[in-house]
Amino acid sequence: MSGGSDSKKPDTNLDRAAQLLNEAEFSIALTGAGVSVESGIPPFRGPGGLWTKYGEPPLDGYERFISDPKRAWEELLKPTEDWLVGLRQTLGRAKPNVAHFSLAKLESLGAIGALITQNVDDLHRQAGQRELYEIHGNFKLLRCVGCSERFSFENFPIDVKSLPPKCPNCKELIKDDTVHFGEPIPSEILASCERVSERADCILVVGTSATVYPAAGFAVEIARRGGTLIEINPEPTELTELATIFLGGTASAILNDLSEKILRLHRPG
């Protein structure tokens, strides 16, 4: 790497992380709620977390949906719980932040080849991420539980007098694309996540407590077979002891610096 004034800063962990990402054969990223905190969306756990504030929701969400889809749809269209109303409004207004744009830049520089996100907020897509796997779904979409076809929530014709809506193709039940507690991850998304993580020799993990599987398991697997794990988080997590490098701080600040460093590795001078 040649020397702009920045390269002289003793920011060794960041320099090393940039180097490792640059040298990897195939790197992927795994993101969680922390990347969207700076877009105004609260995380789930920890300070300011939704579940810290309101308690964890029931763990049988999918079973409830399937056993009474009409009621689940009524709740989806007109939520009665205040926190859910607030969250919907926040998601609707949120815009990608520097962290999302930096990850898209890392992809366009070839430093990451795919991104798995646990977030349903659509912000990676809005930031221009292309090889994107939304393992917990996307709040702007609906999905057929039968044929798995996805539809835009906004444009799907919903007759409130005849809930739940049915798939125009296979007539099966339509639900929101967001993966509920107890719901299997849609198989094609899971297969894609497995495919890219099996191929990866490096993973950049950003803004996740790494407590939810299978998502966290991709990082664990890559680290266990000797791959590089770079973690970005203001706090240590369950993954930190497996990390090759832990970069403590916010997603936007660190990803911005990291993408700048990688850009310089590509365009020295």
Ligand code: OAD
């Ligand atoms: P969590 O709320 O569990 O963790 C958020 C993480 O973001 C924590 O480790 C924070 O320290 C970190 N964080 C906070 N602010 C940050 C910032 N500005 N920059 C970077 N990191 C920051 O969220 P997830 O790990 O995403 O699943 O949760 C995983 C899954 O748990 C969610 O996808 C959700 C839930 O069950 C479903 O709803 C299916």
